[in-house]
Amino acid sequence: MTDEAPMLEVRGLGKTYGDGPQAVHAIDEINFTVARSEFVCVVGPSGCGKTTLLRCLAGLMSASTGQVSIEGRRLDRTPEEMAIVFQDYSRSLFPWMSVEQNIAFPLRRKRLGRAKQQQLIKDSLEAVNLADAGRRYPWQLSGGMQQRVAIARALAYEPQVLLMDEPFAALDAQTRADLEDLTLKLRHEYGVTVVFVTHDIDEAVYLADRVIALTPRPTRVREVIDIDLPRPRNQLTTKELPDFARLRGHVYRQVRQLDDGADQREAATAS
């Protein structure tokens, strides 16, 4: 039956922080599924509960209501086939470990044997173009390089599902574009399922097979938008397509809660 079950399934997921008058109702109710090898981007206004959703997906936090399943199995802690790339690379890589040790650390419990482990480390570093950085320490690297190490660590873990929480938000535009393309390439090569949270609508449309647009807090799914742009995608030509502009505008309206046609009214009030 696992062939039938979607890779990820979110059913009636809700999350409230705390209780009483201080309670923060972050997620109202969220439902969606992600197919194997699909690339799904989650976009939503700032503070709507994207990180909360991702942490529930990762099993790092328990939901208040509803549940998350991976291949039909209900999830309570981070499942073995899942890897996560966090937004803040400086707080997710261990500064006392070299790049190689950072990548090797999650592999310890897999007991792969030395040769296999070395191979994984080498391959993953090559995949992110950091073949020479293995002996260095995270704090000796630039932000973009550190995030590439975090991606290499996720790759070496050989996940089937990759969760990414605004992984490139802190990086400059050039590095960001490079890492977006790197992520697409890795998805293509490894066939991994990706759930990618971002507040950048261009990024979401550029990367995704489907975009899930969320409402403000307490958040719900506002709309799921199929992104039928051709692959492989290209930072220049894809973004020049009329369809890209159309989809981008559509997602923008969904996130800003504008009905189609309301943008003229917004433009009028803005001027």
Place this chain on the structure above:
Amino acid sequence: MNRRSVLLTLQIAAPILVLLGWALWSAGSTNIFYPPLTKILSVFRDTWVFDRVGSDVVPSLTNMLAGFALSIVIGVPLGILIGLVRTLRTALAPIIEFVRAIPPPALIPFGIVVLGVGTGMKVFIILMVGVFPVLMHTIDGVRGVDPGLLDSARAYRVSRRDRMLHVVLPAAAPQIFAGMRISLSLSLILMVISEMVASTRGIGYFILQAQRTFAIPEMWSGMVLLGILGYLFNLAFGTIERRALRWHHGARKGAS
């Protein structure tokens, strides 16, 4: 000369100047309480190189290092446990604060009653004082571990043991080292104090005995020895700390 070498020269020159000043000021002194520095140094050589090393220095330092080592062996694991378990912290906080508030010399009579006047009592006194800086700093360090790092470890299903040893412990290490440094100086102080009461050997005993028998140059030589020992301990500790926390200093330099 660049700035660095100026500073280095200053660092070496200043103590030499002070010593020279002391030597000049005390030269030919007949004041029994302030013997000439040359006299102190010659007594120092006769006493500590290496006449009384086996009889006094070794026992003193053994006690001190034993007390210091026990402070670490007990303080660090206990601190990690208390730092991680909130109920334990709530329950133990008042007890720790109370015991810590007792002035250390007041523990000596109790130590003598329970452990006698031997090595056990002295190590006990050093431990009772030295353990707290390590304990408190470890608790603080553990509580201050970046939740982002713990999330990473948890997301990659790192085992509890590896999380303790390879995430919590290193992340708290800068704080733990700060606690150990305080504990190290306290251990030296308590070593001397413990030897000044009901003791028959050790550096502290020697200084007190010299004073009582008006062997004032001997008394001075003991004080100089303690100064040198304290300095060397700090130097050694600093070296170890810098190596162990290389990543910490590197990361901090990168951040600023």
